Amino acid sequence: GAVVSQHPSRVICKSGTSVKIECRSLDFQATTMFWYRQFPKKSLMLMATSNEGSKATYEQGVEKDKFLINHASLTLSTLTVTSAHPEDSSFYICSATNPSTDTQYFGPGTRLTVL
Amino acid sequence: QQQVKQSPQSLIVQKGGISIINCAYENTAFDYFPWYQQFPGKGPALLIAIRPDVSEKKEGRFTISFNKSAKQFSLHIMDSQPGDSATYFCAASKRRGAQKLVFGQGTRLTINP
Numbered sequence: 019g020a021v022v023s024q025h026p027s028r029v030i031c032k033s034g035t036s037v038k039i040e041c042r043s044l045d046f047q048a049t050t051m052f053w054y055r056q057f058p059k060k061s062l063m064l065m066a067t068s069n070e071g072s073k074a075t076y077e078q079g080v081e082k083d084k085f086l087i088n089h090a091s092l093t094l095s096t097l098t099v100t101s102a103h104p105e106d107s108s109f110y111i112c113s114a115t116n117p118s119t120d121t122q123y124f125g126p127g128t129r130l131t132v133l
Numbered sequence: 134q135q136q137v138k139q140s141p142q143s144l145i146v147q148k149g150g151i152s153i154i155n156c157a158y159e160n161t162a163f164d165y166f167p168w169y170q171q172f173p174g175k176g177p178a179l180l181i182a183i184r185p186d187v188s189e190k191k192e193g194r195f196t197i198s199f200n201k202s203a204k205q206f207s208l209h210i211m212d213s214q215p216g217d218s219a220t221y222f223c224a225a226s227k228r229r230g231a232q233k234l235v236f237g238q239g240t241r242l243t244i245n246p
Contacts, residue, residue, distance in 0.1 A: 052233060061236045061238050062222070062236050122167075123179065124169070124178065124179075125176050126175055126176045127176045129174070
């Protein structure tokens with residue numbers, strides 16, 4: 019079964035609103051989670067590394083004030099897209115590292131559509 | 134130096150044939166090389182992974198071949214089936230798990246019945 023879940027699986031929102039996406043590790047405690055963005059027919063683009071109890075590390079070109087990441091517990095990381103615009107529409111995927119196996123597992127993704 | 138180059142971009146194979154996808158990297162600090170399978174609208178799923186201390190790893194119909202000196206690795210899918218039709222990504226990282234993955238561009242594989 020799935021070891022990493024995401025909620026919601028898809029969301030449609032109006033331009034200017036904020037959207038929160040949750041990523042949960044179900045079978046293990048993850049000190050590190052990652053957030054990716056994927057455009058149609060493209061590869062995964064790493065947005066940020068989420069560390070439990072500390073600030074996220076953002077990749078170059080990713081606006082940290084627009085994509086707020088919170089990793090409040092060892093099983094939950096959230097990505098909030100603030101003041102969303104149509105160009106933020108994308109497929110957002112998280113991953114979590116199982117420290118016991120040192121393996122990174124991906125969530126099922128969240129399809130965000132901003133109208 | 135952080136790039137992982139993947140080829141081909143797309144691949145069509147007849148049912149029962151062998152699918153081969155290749156990746157090349159530059160950063161010799163990479164020491165973990167996973168392959169992921171992704172179906173449309175789904176997240177990537179780990180298929181198989183290898184570390185540079187071995188030259189080949191096989192799991193069922195899936196085999197990774199690794200050439201450390203050439204800094205290349207490849208995925209072979211034996212007896213390819215229509216259900217294998219998906220996008221495949223190679224990746225690399227400096228350390229398993231906790232370190233961020235660098236992904237290849239992806240290969241869209243189609244298995245014709």
